[in-house]
Amino acid sequence: MLQSTVSANTAVATSPTQCGTCTFKLRCLPALLGGEDLGTFERAVSRQRRPLHAGEVLARQGDTVQALYTLRVGALKAVIQTPDGNERVAGFRFPGTVIGLAEPELSYWARTFIALEDSWICRIPLTSVASDGVRRQLVSLISQRLRREYDWRLTLASMTVVGRLASFFLALSEYQQERGLAADHFTLPMTYSDIASYLGVRHESVCRNLTELSRRRVIEHQGRRFVIPNLDALRRISEQGAVGR
Amino acid sequence: MLQSTVSANTAVATSPTQCGTCTFKLRCLPALLGGEDLGTFERAVSRQRRPLHAGEVLARQGDTVQALYTLRVGALKAVIQTPDGNERVAGFRFPGTVIGLAEPELSYWARTFIALEDSWICRIPLTSVASDGVRRQLVSLISQRLRREYDWRLTLASMTVVGRLASFFLALSEYQQERGLAADHFTLPMTYSDIASYLGVRHESVCRNLTELSRRRVIEHQGRRFVIPNLDALRRISEQGAVGR
């Protein structure tokens, strides 16, 4: 048990070698996408020879945008430099997502994207983004992302730490399910500090609340391997964990 | 002094009557937009005879999306019904913004849009959204909104109440400036409870922190009329008001 990872799983991704050739499959894109423009989208993608190794940078904050990317296998984190010199984790990216949706002005990258583990990336040149077919896909993808982002803002703004954690794990679980993976167990590719930074809390708080959830048998974990024996309980916590309306 | 409103000001908007005819002006859209497709966008917009009165609903959560809208004069709030029956303010909309950017799947409205004051609305039929010219505009607008939303999420997730308030007022100030209005004074169209709900805190906290900022001479206010004598101080508070990285 406990062997599947959020980011890499043989049930969804073909082997890394095959991914390197980047034959663009439907499952590589959100299920919502209609099939008509998929061919256009697929042809727009170019292959890549070697994986991005853990810790390597895909795109750096401030650099000029040369292309958009999609993640085929692996996991990324988006990091932003705050004005005071600190770093914040702005988000995570898992297979099937397009990277750079907030940068279509073709100007500069607003965040730095770093591989959390060895990842296979596909490249979407800007020239293809100009095509109407691809643009149609983009409108769909961006607005979808925007809607989720609205929800996350509400969640993070009003929830206690345990509520944020529950929502975070629930989101991971739903993501897994959408990709046809087990909804109740996964291995996190990121550290507690990354999660804490993303959720806007201290890593000690993440640890304490995770321990508490463990004690209550809502989750089980050894290191970064998590099992969720009771998804409904997690759902209840995520819904009730709100304070201050 | 203190007479201009965030939402309505003669310096930017023509008179309501003229707005009712909805001659679509450049200043009605974000400055970033290139001019080439503006004609298409403009022709896509249809006029409206009477204003939306304060408290009236523009679109209701769950209803089928029939059209997108732009706000010409006035102010709206986006409200969402939470699963437990409560209401949360999900956002505010001021003149120059397109309403429905997260609903282009043409499915249903994810939130209810309510007028905070008498507002003039323009309608963008879905048929025009299907055109390539309009879609080009949409990609630009949505991704812009998405980038802002990312920033807001970081802000709200990690800031104390005073930091959130400072950021909120700063955002209002910047919005005013972008529209060529005074950056240092405005009248809020929404209640403290609305702001509190939006920021994910209690209205008592909003009140207390606003009083405190007043005492420190960072802001001045009588009722909902605000003056910001020291924008730099506000900026410092908004940058330092973060907790928990």
Add this chain to the structure above:
DNA sequence: CGCTCCCTTGACGACTTTCAATGATCGTGG
């Protein structure tokens, strides 16, 4: 005038951050 909605203030308790210290894990180089 009385009602409703909005704003304000106080006191208390719950939750989180902060500071500090220790243990665990892992990759690297001796």
Add this chain to the structure above:
DNA sequence: CCACGATCATTGAAAGTCGTCAAGGGAGCG
């Protein structure tokens, strides 16, 4: 193979912030 350092995870105690409950004031409106 083991020692070492670095990163990550864990736990405790103290202080600060914010939510919660309660109460009262003020403005607008029928």
